[in-house]
Amino acid sequence: xxxxxxxxxxxxxxxxxxxxxxxxxxxxxxxxxxxxxxxxxxxxxxxxxxxxxxxxxxxxxxxxxxxxxxxxxxxxxxxxxxxxxxxxxxxxxxxxxxxxxxxxxxxxxxxxxxxxxxxxxxxxxxxxxxxxxxxxxxxxxxxxxxxxxxxxxxxxxxxxx
Numbered sequence: 001x002x003x004x005x006x007x008x009x010x011x012x013x014x015x016x017x018x019x020x021x022x023x024x025x026x027x028x029x030x031x032x033x034x035x036x037x038x039x040x041x042x043x044x045x046x047x048x049x050x051x052x053x054x055x056x057x058x059x060x061x062x063x064x065x066x067x068x069x070x071x072x073x074x075x076x077x078x079x080x081x082x083x084x085x086x087x088x089x090x091x092x093x094x095x096x097x098x099x100x101x102x103x104x105x106x107x108x109x110x111x112x113x114x115x116x117x118x119x120x121x122x123x124x125x126x127x128x129x130x131x132x133x134x135x136x137x138x139x140x141x142x143x144x145x146x147x148x149x150x151x152x153x154x155x156x157x158x159x160x161x
Contacts, residue, residue: 057088059153062135063107065100068092068149083133085154095147097124097139104137132156 057070058077064070068090077086104126105115113128113135128135138150 058086059084059088059151061111061113061130062151062153063111064088064090064149064151065103067095083155085133086152088151090149090151092147092149094145097141097147100139100147100149101126108135108137129156 057064058079069092071089071091074089075087077084077088079085101118101120101124108126108128109115113130116127116129116134118124118126122141124139126137126139128137132155134154134156136150136152138152140148140150142148
């Protein structure tokens, strides 16, 4: 009797492990990115596909992959007549961080941002600047498989007259 109960529990545990493995593999994804020297149309499926796969949230010159899920409750944007600043949060399960970093490097450079520096690790940080503003992109891989992206845009400093 005890052996029969143990056998049933081990079969249930095995099925649970297999099911979790299938779900974990099914949630994996990567951000499609252009390889150096590859034309834009080949990497993204054309200009129309690029527009559909990226989005701009509040900041016209910061492009975000459409795979990322925007978190409006954690985000905030301050806007005046001449400037926008704020923090935007995004997340996604099982995202390839290296391709995400490549995505931001490519698109930020395309929108005339200059990369100041970057740090890679469990928490990756990329700093960009323009003459009047700065952008910090922080990418964190959580232990349970989620990737969190934090984008901060703010003024670089006051211009002296």
